Structure formats: structure tokens, C-alpha cells
Amino acid sequence: MTCxxxxxxxxxxxxxxxxxxxxxxxxxxxxxxAKDSGRPVVGICCEYTxxxxxxxxxxxxxxxxxxxxxxxxxxxxxxxxxxCPLIKSTFxxxxxxxxxxxxxxxxxxxxxxxxxxxxxxxxxxxxxEVYILELPQKPDDADAAEHWRREVEKFKSxxxxxxxxxxxxxxxxEAIWMMNAERDCRRRLAELMIADRPPLTGRQLLDxxxxxxxxxxxxxxxxxxLDRYAHEAGDDDRIRxxxxxxxxxxxxxSVLEIIEDAGGLVVCMENCTGLKPILxxxxxxxxxxxxxxxxxxxHLPCSVMTPNEARLxxxxxxxAKYRPQCVVELIWQACLTYDVESARVRQLVEDExxxxxxxxxxxxxxxxxxxxxxxxxxxxxxxxxxxxxx
Numbered sequence: 001m002t003c004x005x006x007x008x009x010x011x012x013x014x015x016x017x018x019x020x021x022x023x024x025x026x027x028x029x030x031x032x033x034a035k036d037s038g039r040p041v042v043g044i045c046c047e048y049t050x051x052x053x054x055x056x057x058x059x060x061x062x063x064x065x066x067x068x069x070x071x072x073x074x075x076x077x078x079x080x081x082x083x084c085p086l087i088k089s090t091f092x093x094x095x096x097x098x099x100x101x102x103x104x105x106x107x108x109x110x111x112x113x114x115x116x117x118x119x120x121x122x123x124x125x126x127x128x129e130v131y132i133l134e135l136p137q138k139p140d141d142a143d144a145a146e147h148w149r150r151e152v153e154k155f156k157s158x159x160x161x162x163x164x165x166x167x168x169x170x171x172x173x174e175a176i177w178m179m180n181a182e183r184d185c186r187r188r189l190a191e192l193m194i195a196d197r198p199p200l201t202g203r204q205l206l207d208x209x210x211x212x213x214x215x216x217x218x219x220x221x222x223x224x225x226l227d228r229y230a231h232e233a234g235d236d237d238r239i240r241x242x243x244x245x246x247x248x249x250x251x252x253x254s255v256l257e258i259i260e261d262a263g264g265l266v267v268c269m270e271n272c273t274g275l276k277p278i279l280x281x282x283x284x285x286x287x288x289x290x291x292x293x294x295x296x297x298x299h300l301p302c303s304v305m306t307p308n309e310a311r312l313x314x315x316x317x318x319x320a321k322y323r324p325q326c327v328v329e330l331i332w333q334a335c336l337t338y339d340v341e342s343a344r345v346r347q348l349v350e351d352e353x354x355x356x357x358x359x360x361x362x363x364x365x366x367x368x369x370x371x372x373x374x375x376x377x378x379x380x381x382x383x384x385x386x387x388x389x390x
Contacts, residue, residue, distance in 0.1 A: 202266025
């Protein structure tokens with residue numbers, strides 16, 4: 001599947017980075033127009049939620065994960081202070097009623113990933129309509145895939161009842177085609193970073209995404225970015241960095257910026273806002289499109305799974321492809337699944353990949369930015385010393 005995006009009137013001359021710099025206003029306008037035309041808006045909080053089902057039901061899937069520190073204090077009136085900032089920020093938006101996407105959402109789809117999220121969803125459900133997708137926790141169990149397939153089937157039936165529609169195989173296949181096209185564009189953009197002199201910074205690449213999937217104008221801009229940057233080259237003296245760990249949701253990109261301000265270049269983001277959800281497409285030719293959708297999302301190697309060998313294998317593969325000179329693992333404070341799993345990631349990076357490793361545990365507050373910057377600078381100096389030593 002290749003990206004086949006079409007020109008949109010009034011948008012053909014926009015620079016892709018300038019376009020995505022205004023991603024939130026574009027998405028807000030798109031969501032409001034969709035809502036006015038009768039399309040439901042469905043909020044999602046995790047990459048495990050199959051967007052194809054939401055699109056096939058005629059709805060608009062929008063990511064609600066909070067990335068603002070300004071909503072955390074209000075959330076801490078109801079949630080523990082020593083909880084993941086992503087959870088607190090998301091719930092803080094709910095309390096403040098300050099996220100227009102959340103306010104217009106007809107439904108919020110949640111999933112049983114970490115315990116903090118699960119309990120936050122209970123509070124959210126007191127005043128919002130919330131649908132829970134139950135994830136299997138042991139991906140290697142013989143019946144885990146079938147359990148997840150049944151969950152996806154139940155979700156499809158719920159969407160049909162809730163919105164008074166019929167989700168057909170044809171509508172699923174159309175949604176699969178759209179999502180595969182978007183994933184293909186984003187994957188090919190990420191692969192530009194394989195070059196010895198990547199044409200983008202990691203921060204720029206991170207910006208080339210949207211909180212709403214399959215907006216036609218976004219697809220056009222992905223294509224324009226591919227056309228433009230495939231023939232450009234950037235600096236060749238930066239230290240190549242792989243980032244792994246938690247997602248860098250919109251508004252929470254400061255650690256990546258610190259890395260690149262210190263002379264690093266984030267050439268690979270393994271996390272959920274990077275490559276993890278776009279490495280695999282849905283099989284568009286499968287006899288049962290629903291089963292194909294379930295299979296793609298089941299393969300996501302999240303730290304909530306046990307054991308999570310798939311993540312380690314993905315890190316091995318990506319390291320071989322993107323050739324990082326060091327690995328930075330970002331952990332949001334109190335994200336216990338990623339924090340505990342970091343021991344295995346560090347062992348893989350240092351003992352098998354023979355690369356320097358840095359674990360950064362922080363939250364959305366800028367209070368420790370200077371400390372993080374010092375540690376990152378020390379990592380850059382370690383890599384530079386290795387290079388000098390040959």
C-alpha cells in the first residue's frame with residue numbers, strides 16, 4: 001500500500017511543517033464540521049483502539065491524551081499526586097472542560113492498559129459515556145488473540161447500536177485502506193531518518209502527525225513532505241539517538257527538545273507517538289477484515305503485556321535499521337509498567353547492542369529540565385568520547 005493523497009483546493013502550496021504546526025486548529029475545524037454534518041466524534045485514549053472500526057461506523061476518531069502540565073493540579077484534587085502525568089493531564093482537561101475535542105465527544109473509548117488509567121476511566125464515566133475495551137495481558141497465551149478478537153467484535157456491535165449504523169465488510173475495507181495509506185506515509189517519512197544525514201530533526205518528524213486520523217488535507221501534506229524531504233539532507237555531525245518508552249503526546253515534547261538542543265538527533269522514536277503503531281498495516285486482502293484489524297492491534301508491544309518479548313525484538317530490529325549511537329528511555333513518573341521494563345531494555349541496549357543507555361524519569365513540569373539537560377549532555381559526551389576512541 002502506498003500513499004495516494006490528492007490535492008485539496010487552497011492547500012496545495014502549504015509547507016508541510018507549517019501545516020502541521022497548526023494541527024490542533026485544523027483538527028478542531030474538521031471535527032466541528034463533521035459534528036455539524038451529523039458525524040459522531042469518538043475520543044480514544046490508546047493506540048489499541050482500532051480506528052478502522054470508528055471510521056467504518058461513520059465517526060471521527062480523535063486522540064484525547066493530555067500533554068499539558070496546566071491541567072495536572074486540578075486532577076490532583078481527585079487523583080494521587082504520584083500518578084502518571086498523562087493520566088492526570090487527561091482527567092484535568094475533563095474537570096476544566098478545557099479540551100474542545102473531549103467536550104464534543106459523543107463517546108470515549110478506553111482500554112484496560114495500566115491500573116491508573118482503568119481507575120481514572122471509572123471517574124470519567126460518572127459524567128461521560130465510556131466504552132471499555134478489555135485487553136488480554138498475556139500475548140503468548142493460546143487464547144489471547146481470540147479473546148481480543150471477541151472484544152473487537154463486541155466493540156463493532158456496540159458502535160452499530162450506539163450510532164444506528166451497520167458496519168459492513170466493505171466499510172471496514174475502506175477504512176483499512178485509508179488507515180494503511182496514512183500509516184504508509186508516516187512510515188516512509190520516519191524512514192527518511194535512516195539516511196546518514198537525515199533531512200529532518202526528530203522534533204520536526206514528531207510534528208508530522210495528527211490527533212485525528214485520515215483527514216484528507218493531512219494525507220496530502222504527508223505526500224508533500226515525502227516529495228520535499230526525500231531529496232534533502234541535514235547536518236551530519238549530530239549524535240544519532242533512539243528514543244523509547246512512553247509516548248510524547250502533543251504538548252509534552254520537552255525531553256526530545258533537550259536531547260536535540262544538546263547536539264543529539266532523534267532518528268528513531270520506538271514509542272506510541274512514533275513507530276510502534278505504524279510498523280504494521282492491516283491485511284487489506286484478508287477474507288475477514290474484522291479479524292485482520294484485531295490481529296494488527298493485538299501485535300502492539302506495549303509494556304502492559306507480559307512477557308513483552310515483542311518490544312525487545314522491535315528495538316533490535318529498529319536499532320539495526322536506524323543505527324543509533326545511544327538510546328534514551330523516557331518514563332513518565334509513576335508509569336510502573338515502563339519503569340519496571342526499563343531494566344530489560346537497559347540490558348538489551350548495553351549488553352547486546354553495545355550502546356550507551358540513559359533512563360529519564362520525569363513528569364510534565366519543567367522544574368527538573370536543568371537536571372535532565374545535564375544528564376543528556378553527559379550522555380552526548382560519552383558517545384563523543386567513544387567516537388574519538390575509535
